[in-house]
Amino acid sequence: MSGYLHNISMLVVDDCNFTRRVSVRILECFGARNVREALDGDDAIDQVIAKKPDIVLTDWVMFPRSGLHFTHWARTGRDTPDPYLPIIMMSSYSDLDRVKEARDAGVNEFLVKPMAPIDLMRRIQSVIEKPRPFIRNDDYFGPDRRRRMMPFDGQDRRFDRNAITLGGALKTARTPSASISFE
Helix, strand or coil, rough: CCCCCCCCCCEECCCCHHHHHHHHHHHHHHCCCCEEEEEHHHHHHHHHHCCCEEEEEEEEECCCCCCCHHHHHHCCCCCCCCCCCCCCECCCCCCCHHHHHHHHHCCCCEEECCHHHHHHHHHHHHHCCCCCCCCCCCCCCECCCCCCCCCCCCCCCCCCCCCCCCCCCCCCCCCCCCCCCCC
């Protein structure tokens, strides 16, 4: 695993210096060499525009702009450079309503703090190795919120799965990963 993240640029967004530094150190221990930091959602927007990271790990609660607001901008902002940017939301708020709100904003993965390093790595593996197709409709743009293919008897309001492609240059072999199920 030591070279797995060598060519992946990461942005860690958290207003708590301690949590941000721990996250960066974990990523470095997993072999990441290009990790930047942002203090809040506004700083993250500036960094994404200027540096175009491959993956963003963001805290939820920050001032003046939260991770949720950042995610909305990344997905639908006029000046977003990559609406397909993989976003992993980190939060100590783990109730189901919060997880669904983050999912509905367009995050790719959700990670509960305090986080175990292996859980962080599994979320990163998930966005790299098992990217979900993006869906656009009147109310939502982001990764397909369905994780399981289940029979559905009704009109599918999503676009053709093949019509929207994933952005970015994250392509590796597939391996199993674990994550919170967004059903």
